[in-house]
Amino acid sequence: MGEPLVGVLAVQGDFAEHQAALHRVGLESRQVRRPEHLVGIAGLVLPGGESTTMLRLLELQGLRAPIAALLERTQDDRAAASGAAPGGSVAELPVLGTCAGLILLAREVVDPQQDSFGVLDLVVARNGYGRQIASGTFPLRATPGCEVPADATGVFIRAPRILEVGPAVEVLAWRGDDPVLVRHRNVWASCFHPELEVSHFVTRRFAALVRDRAAGVPPGAEHCAVG
Amino acid sequence: MTVSPAIPGFTPEDVRTKIGFCEQLKGGVIMDVVNAEQAAIAEEAGAVAVMALERVPADIRSSGGVARASDPEMIRAIQKVTSIPVMAKVRIGHFVEAQILEAMEVDCIDESEVLTPADEQFHVDKRQFKTPFVCGCRDLGEALRRIHEGAAMIRTKGEPGTGNIVEAVRHMRAVTSEIHALRGLDERGLAAKAVLYRVPVELVAWVAETQRLPVPNFSAGGIATPADAALVMQLGAESVFVGSGIFKSKDPSKRARAIVQAATNFRDPKVLADVSAGLGEPMRGLEVATMPDSERMSGRGW
Numbered sequence: 001m002g003e004p005l006v007g008v009l010a011v012q013g014d015f016a017e018h019q020a021a022l023h024r025v026g027l028e029s030r031q032v033r034r035p036e037h038l039v040g041i042a043g044l045v046l047p048g049g050e051s052t053t054m055l056r057l058l059e060l061q062g063l064r065a066p067i068a069a070l071l072e073r074t075q076d077d078r079a080a081a082s083g084a085a086p087g088g089s090v091a092e093l094p095v096l097g098t099c100a101g102l103i104l105l106a107r108e109v110v111d112p113q114q115d116s117f118g119v120l121d122l123v124v125a126r127n128g129y130g131r132q133i134a135s136g137t138f139p140l141r142a143t144p145g146c147e148v149p150a151d152a153t154g155v156f157i158r159a160p161r162i163l164e165v166g167p168a169v170e171v172l173a174w175r176g177d178d179p180v181l182v183r184h185r186n187v188w189a190s191c192f193h194p195e196l197e198v199s200h201f202v203t204r205r206f207a208a209l210v211r212d213r214a215a216g217v218p219p220g221a222e223h224c225a226v227g
Numbered sequence: 228m229t230v231s232p233a234i235p236g237f238t239p240e241d242v243r244t245k246i247g248f249c250e251q252l253k254g255g256v257i258m259d260v261v262n263a264e265q266a267a268i269a270e271e272a273g274a275v276a277v278m279a280l281e282r283v284p285a286d287i288r289s290s291g292g293v294a295r296a297s298d299p300e301m302i303r304a305i306q307k308v309t310s311i312p313v314m315a316k317v318r319i320g321h322f323v324e325a326q327i328l329e330a331m332e333v334d335c336i337d338e339s340e341v342l343t344p345a346d347e348q349f350h351v352d353k354r355q356f357k358t359p360f361v362c363g364c365r366d367l368g369e370a371l372r373r374i375h376e377g378a379a380m381i382r383t384k385g386e387p388g389t390g391n392i393v394e395a396v397r398h399m400r401a402v403t404s405e406i407h408a409l410r411g412l413d414e415r416g417l418a419a420k421a422v423l424y425r426v427p428v429e430l431v432a433w434v435a436e437t438q439r440l441p442v443p444n445f446s447a448g449g450i451a452t453p454a455d456a457a458l459v460m461q462l463g464a465e466s467v468f469v470g471s472g473i474f475k476s477k478d479p480s481k482r483a484r485a486i487v488q489a490a491t492n493f494r495d496p497k498v499l500a501d502v503s504a505g506l507g508e509p510m511r512g513l514e515v516a517t518m519p520d521s522e523r524m525s526g527r528g529w
Contacts, residue, residue, distance in 0.1 A: 011491050012275060014250040033491060048251050049275070050311050056273035056484075057491050099251070112310055126310055132334035133357055135244045155243045157251060158312065158334070196247045 004042030004214035007032040009067075011057035013049020013100060014195060021195040025207040035066045043094040043210035044070065046101030048157065048193050051126065054100055055115055071095065071105075071119045074187055094209045095187045096202070102189035103160050110163070120184055121166025128161020135159070138192075140173040140180065148173045149201050154180060154192030162191065186213065234441040235429035236354075236375055245359040245379035248335065249443045252276055252312070252380075252466050256456065256487050257445075259283050259470040262301070263308040265479075272483035276312040276334070278468065279305045284341045284388030284524070285471035285510065294342040296324040299331055306331075314361070319528050320346025322355070329358045335380070337361045338373075340527035341387045341470070350528065353377030363447065365398045365525060367405035368424035371434070372529075374442055375426045381440055383464070384525040385448015388471050390512030392449045392458060394525055399446055399462045409435035448525065451476070451509045453489030453502050460493035477507035 006022055008015045010031035019029045022045070030037060032044070044067070046054075058064040074093055097105045097120075106124040109116050114126075129135075135157045142148030154175065162179045165171055173181035180191040181202065186209060194200035234242055255275025260266045266277050281297045282290065296317050306313050312334035317324035319338055324345075328336050336358050338351050353360040354377035362373035363384035370381045383402070385395030409420065412435055421428035433441060446464035450456055451472035459467060469486055476482045485502040492498035520526060 010254070012254040014247075014253060016253065017250055049253075050251070050255065052270060052311060053255055053273045053275045053487070056487065060488055061491065131332045132248055132312065132359065133329065133332045135248060137240055137243055155247055157244065157248050193243075193247060196243050196250070 003028050004210050005030055005040065006043040006045060006210060007038055007041035008045045009047060009054070009063075009101070011061055011063070012053045013047040014193070015045075015047045015049075017193075017195040018045050018047045018098075021200070021203045022207065024199060025204050027207050027210060032063070033061060035062050038063075038066055038070065041093070042214040043096070043206070045206075046095070046097040046104050047195070048099035048101065051100040051103040051109075052114065054104060068117055071117050071187070074185055075119055092186045092213060094206060094213055096206045097187070097189040098193055098195060099157065099159060099191065102191060105187065105189050106160075107166070108164075120182065120187060120189055121169050122162050122182065122189075123164035125161045125163055127158050128163070129156060129159050132158055138175050140175060140192075142173050143171055146170075146172040147201075147205070148181070152201060153197070154190065154194075155196045156180075156192050157196075159191045235427060235433055236377075237441070241354075241377075241379070246442050248312075248359050249361070249380040252445075253443060254490055255466050256483070256490050257314065257466065257468045258473055258483060259468075260305065260474070263304045265474055266305045266309045266313075268480050269473075269483060270309050270311050272480055273487035274311060274483065275466065276314055277305065277309060278314045278316065278337065278470075279333075280316055280341075283471040283474060285390070285475050286388075287341060288388040288513075288522070288524075294318075296321070296328065296342065299327065302328075302331060302333065306333075316342055317351065318342040319344040320349050320351060322351045325351050325356060325358075325360075329356055333358065335359050335361060338378075339363065340384055340524045344527050350376055353379075361445070363525070363528065364402065366401040367434075368426075369529070370402055370440060370444075371424050371426045371430055374440070375430055378442065380443045380445060382445040382447040382468055383459070384528075385446070385450070386513075386515045386518075387448045387524050388513075389449050389515055389518075390451040390472055390475070390510040391515050392451070392455045393515055395446050395448045395450065395455075395459055396462065398448075398525075399459055399464060402440070402444065403463050406434055406438055406440070410438065449515075450486075451512065452506075453485045453499055456486050456489045457493035457499055460490065466490065471510055475510035477509075482506050482509070 171179040194202035258269040314335040316339040359379035361380040362378040364370035383398035446459035447468035
């Protein structure tokens with residue numbers, strides 16, 4: 001079996017940076033612009049960009065429903081137990097959403113309110129740290145036991161701010177008192193852009209997750225204490 | 228793909244935050260808007276950002292006079308109604324207009340030949356600002372001079388306000404072929420190019436090695452149809468600015484949506500055929516070949 005292939009949503013945004021970041025950790029990727037591009041992927045990245053633009057294009061490209069169905073499966077115990085899923089993609093598909101990608105995954109989006117896939121139990125404020133002038137690189141504070149490097153940083157660009165985190169969602173890292181890196185099962189999401197830093201631990205961890213799932217390693221081993 | 232190698236003249240933080248901001252706009256359409264109502268239409272249509280200005284280039288062209296940065300009140304009204312990035316233009320070299328836009332927390336500043344130049348010797352020293360800048364170019368030398376001054380994004384100038392794509396194509400082809408021409412040059416060859424382009428040799432060597440610009444390369448100036456957007460993107464543009472082309476057409480909302488779809492499907496002629504159908508009349512457009520030099524905006528800046 002070759003290296004697992006990761007799909008990167010490429011309707012708009014910094015998908016090329018994600019592809020370059022995945023390439024640096026040894027994973028091949030494919031741009032997802034149409035439903036057929038989802039077939040056979042072993043992981044899915046929802047990149048940074050403008051979430052309003054992506055929402056419109058997800059509809060227009062016919063991607064909204066098939067991605068929603070893939071994300072549903074990441075939440076479903078029975079699908080996880082049944083192993084390989086139709087179309088050759090793995091059950092409990094590893095998903096990484098960064099910035100706009102996190103907004104697309106959140107249960108509720110405010111400032112302004114907008115639609116989303118709703119698979120991560122988060123309330124998120126768009127541009128919650130301010131306009132571009134407030135963008136920058138900030139230190140991350142790790143939840144103990146979560147394998148976040150002590151010197152980790154995050155690049156926040158007109159970043160979303162997480163206002164509420166549901167009980168099932170693990171917080172892996174913080175900016176000040178705000179959660180900025182979260183996980184629920186195989187779905188990871190960050191308010192910052194790991195793809196804009198060289199060999200970021202989030203990209204490496206996501207790659208490890210993709211390889212584990214593609215190789216049939218059962219989920220659960222990498223859990224850390226709930227923050 | 229900006230993370231390596233290091234870009235001459237840029238701090239790592241500039242690369243991450245300024246160029247990183249511009250990366251987020253890739254594959255998108257940035258639309259000129261003159262009021263809050265148009266900004267709402269643009270966002271609804273899927274624009275990735277709006278450019279707030281008092282008159283679109285076609286109107287600047289027809290009304291004449293000195294074109295300056297927009298009234299802050301108008302920019303604020305647009306910032307209030309939209310959640311996508313708001314950009315605005317300053318005159319070439321007018322660093323105080325830029326200071327004002329930064330104070331207003333505009334997301335990106337366009338030092339633009341569409342406005343009347345304020346300085347015939349210097350462009351704005353863009354490294355002094357925290358706000359990312361976009362600048363126009365007609366060829367590689369002009370692009371590299373702007374990047375050396377701190378521009379985080381480059382766009383072709385095209386010929387604004389004409390609805391005629393010919394100049395944008397000329398400029399995009401010039402940048403691309405001049406990048407290719409750097410391939411395989413030895414040290415003396417690169418040094419000669421650096422003298423010609425009036426930029427440090429390290430910057431020329433970076434482009435020769437990577438075969439691309441160190442910042443996102445967008446296109447502007449004359450895009451009026453979905454096919455125009457796809458044309459410049461197939462020629463290498465990573466996103467498009469549409470000025471007069473949308474709100475000077477018969478059905479701006481429909482045309483805006485179509486151009487947004489064209490930017491995502493720029494290599495898919497079947498989708499381009501679908502989205503190009505029944506858009507109503509495009510902006511009227513101007514012939515550039517017979518236009519006197521004094522009327523050309525792309526000749527402003529150097």
